[in-house]
Each structure stands twice: as C-alpha cells, then as structure tokens.
Amino acid sequence: MKYPIPSDTAASQARASDPAYSAWVSANAGSGKTHVLAQRVIRLLLNGTDPSKILCLTYTRAAAANMSNRVFSTLSEWTALPDAELAVRIAALDGRGADRDMMRRARRLFAEALETPGGLKIQTIHAFCESVLHQFPLEANIPAHFEMLDPQMEASLFADARRDMISGAGAGVEGLAEAFATVLERGGEFGLDSLLAEIVGKRDELRDFIAKLGRDRDFRPLFAEFGFRPGQTAEGIAASLWPLPGFDPRQFAEFAHAAEAADARQVLNNVIPYARGAFAEADPIRRLRLLAKAFLKADGDPYEPPKIFKKALVDRLPDLPDRYLAGAKAILAVPSSMRNSAS
Structure with a gap:
C-alpha cells in the first residue's frame, strides 16, 4: 500500500x-x-x-x-x-x-x-x-593502457602464481621447494592463497622491506615483527613449553581420570584426545600444535573454564581452572604461525 x-x-x-x-x-x-x-x-x-x-x-x-x-x-x-x-x-x-x-x-x-x-x-x-x-x-607515472583488476582477473593471476610456484618447486629451484613445503605445512592450501593475497596487497611495503633487509643484513626488525628473539629456533620455542605449566604427566593423568569420573563430555571429546596425542609426540613443533588444539578453541581463544569444566569436575580438581588458564596463556605466548596446524 x-x-x-x-x-x-x-x-x-x-x-x-x-x-x-x-x-x-x-x-x-x-x-x-x-x-x-x-x-x-x-x-x-x-x-x-x-x-x-x-x-x-x-x-x-x-x-x-x-x-x-x-x-x-x-x-x-x-x-x-x-x-x-x-x-x-x-x-x-x-x-x-x-x-x-x-x-x-x-x-x-x-x-x-x-x-x-x-x-x-x-x-x-x-x-x-x-x-x-x-x-x-x-x-601519474603509469602505463597509458593500464587495466583495472576485477575479481575474476585477480583470481586468475593467483592461480598462475601458484602454478608457477609449484612448477619452480618441482624443477628444483634453489630454496623454493623447501619454502613451498613449509608454507603448505603451516597453512595448507588455503593458507597459501591467503599468503599470496597478502603479498599482492602489501607488495610495495614488502618490496621496500626486502630491499632494506638485503642492504643492511639486519634481521632484528623482522624478529621484532613476529615476536622472536635473535638466536631462537622454532624447535627451541616449542620445546620450552614442555611440560605445559600445570599439566606435567602426573597432573594430566589425574585430570583425565577426573574427567572420566565426572563424565565431562566436552573435555573428553575436545581436550583429552589431543592432549594424549601431545604426550605421545616426540617432535616439539607437532606437540605444540596438538597442545594448541587441546587447550584452545578453533578460533585460537582459550575456553572459558566455567563453561568447559562442569561442577562435578571442578569439585574433584578445585585448582583445575587456574591450571588450565596458566597452560593456555603459555601456549598463546607462542606466535600463532607456530601453533596453527595445517588444514
């Protein structure tokens, strides 16, 4: 009307x-x-x-x-x-x-x-x-016959870049195969696409940063950008988290037993399996990723102890919420690029 x-x-x-x-x-x-x-x-x-x-x-x-x-x-x-x-x-x-x-x-x-x-x-x-x-x-100092990228053209260029990267890695280009394998391990296929998109979006800043890095040979700004200290290695950082604060082997066994006794389904389904895998894993980086999956939600934030630890479980382990938060805080202190598992 x-x-x-x-x-x-x-x-x-x-x-x-x-x-x-x-x-x-x-x-x-x-x-x-x-x-x-x-x-x-x-x-x-x-x-x-x-x-x-x-x-x-x-x-x-x-x-x-x-x-x-x-x-x-x-x-x-x-x-x-x-x-x-x-x-x-x-x-x-x-x-x-x-x-x-x-x-x-x-x-x-x-x-x-x-x-x-x-x-x-x-x-x-x-x-x-x-x-x-x-x-x-x-x-404007630009080519006279320039074209604006539309989403379809951008997707096509990303596909070409990925294809060239895979071809170069297979052809034995020095260092490329190892770098390509590292990116896939850390982020999976979608992580590679995200990396390419971010490189294109920040290409001018990245080009200037690489030029300055190659000229000065000073890697301290790069370390500071990602929260590392000179001399640190990924294995060393991951190993420093073991045993996880509040969850040494004895404390974890006690935690798992109490969760089963209290029938804490969310803990038994979401935390215990990954934590057990971490205790059985010898490689520190893979162990760190299992700990992250056990003690952090899918979005990378900690669980809220009152929601994940039901009363019956906390009655058995009164200090469990504090221990959990201490362990989650230690995991969050590690750069996300190290604790995010491959897709």
Missing part, C-alpha cells in the same frame, strides 16, 4: 532537487535520497544543460545503476505520454507550467541522453578516478 508523501517532505525534496541551489541531503536509507538526485539531474536536462556536462558520483556500482535506471526510466516514459499528462508531470517536477516548447524538449531528452558520447556520466568514484588516470597517464 502506498502512502502519500507529506507536504513538508515533498517541499524539501523539491528544494533539494532545484539546480539553482547547492544542497546537502542527509537522510536514512530508503527515505528518497536517490529520488532527489534523479529529479535534480532531470531538472538540469529540462533546463537545457548538455548531458555531457553532468557528472554524478556514487560509492557503489549498484547505486550508480539504480540512479541511471531512474533517470532513463522517467525520460523514456515522457516520450510516449499525452500532452496533458506530460504537462502535469513537468509541473509536479519543476513547479512551472509546461508550454509546447518545453514538452517538445522533454520528449527529446531521452534520445539526447542516449546519444551523448560516453553516455550520461553516472558512475562510481573509483570509475571516475580511473577515467582521470587514463587521461593523464604520464603525469
């Missing part, structure tokens, strides 16, 4: 769409901002403004398409309306009576807008900036 627009609102919209005024329009979504902008463009055209001299900028492609559809839909309707109805439409829009010359012009606006070289310019800010760069490539 349509409700009539309040007279005050209609008057405000008419003032805002008047080309003689500069206006700022602020209103909630769905309240008619696009309608006002479309009316303003139509009134400019009706007053004789060359369509090529009108520029409308929006934030999104959807908004630009919506705006363009509204303008062309109105102009298209005007071409077929009887004189009497067209005069009423123009009067409602412009507040003036429409004579025969104005109606004749109104009926020509649709064709003029379509025939304008480049079309009526209703575009996104990004598209406008791209058009400016195409006009002044030398001043």
Whole structure:
C-alpha cells in the first residue's frame, strides 16, 4: 500500500532537487535520497544543460545503476505520454507550467541522453578516478593502457602464481621447494592463497622491506615483527613449553581420570584426545600444535573454564581452572604461525 508523501517532505525534496541551489541531503536509507538526485539531474536536462556536462558520483556500482535506471526510466516514459499528462508531470517536477516548447524538449531528452558520447556520466568514484588516470597517464607515472583488476582477473593471476610456484618447486629451484613445503605445512592450501593475497596487497611495503633487509643484513626488525628473539629456533620455542605449566604427566593423568569420573563430555571429546596425542609426540613443533588444539578453541581463544569444566569436575580438581588458564596463556605466548596446524 502506498502512502502519500507529506507536504513538508515533498517541499524539501523539491528544494533539494532545484539546480539553482547547492544542497546537502542527509537522510536514512530508503527515505528518497536517490529520488532527489534523479529529479535534480532531470531538472538540469529540462533546463537545457548538455548531458555531457553532468557528472554524478556514487560509492557503489549498484547505486550508480539504480540512479541511471531512474533517470532513463522517467525520460523514456515522457516520450510516449499525452500532452496533458506530460504537462502535469513537468509541473509536479519543476513547479512551472509546461508550454509546447518545453514538452517538445522533454520528449527529446531521452534520445539526447542516449546519444551523448560516453553516455550520461553516472558512475562510481573509483570509475571516475580511473577515467582521470587514463587521461593523464604520464603525469601519474603509469602505463597509458593500464587495466583495472576485477575479481575474476585477480583470481586468475593467483592461480598462475601458484602454478608457477609449484612448477619452480618441482624443477628444483634453489630454496623454493623447501619454502613451498613449509608454507603448505603451516597453512595448507588455503593458507597459501591467503599468503599470496597478502603479498599482492602489501607488495610495495614488502618490496621496500626486502630491499632494506638485503642492504643492511639486519634481521632484528623482522624478529621484532613476529615476536622472536635473535638466536631462537622454532624447535627451541616449542620445546620450552614442555611440560605445559600445570599439566606435567602426573597432573594430566589425574585430570583425565577426573574427567572420566565426572563424565565431562566436552573435555573428553575436545581436550583429552589431543592432549594424549601431545604426550605421545616426540617432535616439539607437532606437540605444540596438538597442545594448541587441546587447550584452545578453533578460533585460537582459550575456553572459558566455567563453561568447559562442569561442577562435578571442578569439585574433584578445585585448582583445575587456574591450571588450565596458566597452560593456555603459555601456549598463546607462542606466535600463532607456530601453533596453527595445517588444514
């Protein structure tokens, strides 16, 4: 059901769409901002403004398409309306009576807008900036025939980069096979895609950082960035977490026995299996990852002791919540790149 627009609102919209005024329009979504902008463009055209001299900028492609559809839909309707109805439409829009010359012009606006070289310019800010760069490539220091990457082109380039990386690793390129295997071990296939995306997104900063690193041979900023100290190794960091604070072999056995006695299903399903695997694992890095899966949630945060440790379990081990938080804190102190298991 349509409700009539309040007279005050209609008057405000008419003032805002008047080309003689500069206006700022602020209103909630769905309240008619696009309608006002479309009316303003139509009134400019009706007053004789060359369509090529009108520029409308929006934030999104959807908004630009919506705006363009509204303008062309109105102009298209005007071409077929009887004189009497067209005069009423123009009067409602412009507040003036429409004579025969104005109606004749109104009926020509649709064709003029379509025939304008480049079309009526209703575009996104990004598209406008791209058009400016195409006009002044030398001043912007960019290739004259550059193209903007769309999501499909970006995905294709990522696929090419991954294919080249795999080919290089198989061809025995020095150091590449080992680096490729490390990335796959740490992050899996999706981690590799994320790494490539981040490299592309930060390519300028990364290029400058590598150049400075190669020039100065000073790795301290790199260590500081990832929370390492010079001389540390992944194996040494992982080994320092064993035994986990609060869970030496005797304490863990006590914990597992109490969980079974209390029938603590969440602990028995989510914590105990991975923790047992950690106690049986000799490699410190794989052991660290098992501990992380045992004592941290999937998002990498600790469990909340009141939720994971039911009362029957805490009654048997009153210090368990404190011990658990101490162990989780020790695991969280290790860089996430070391404790995240491969997908």
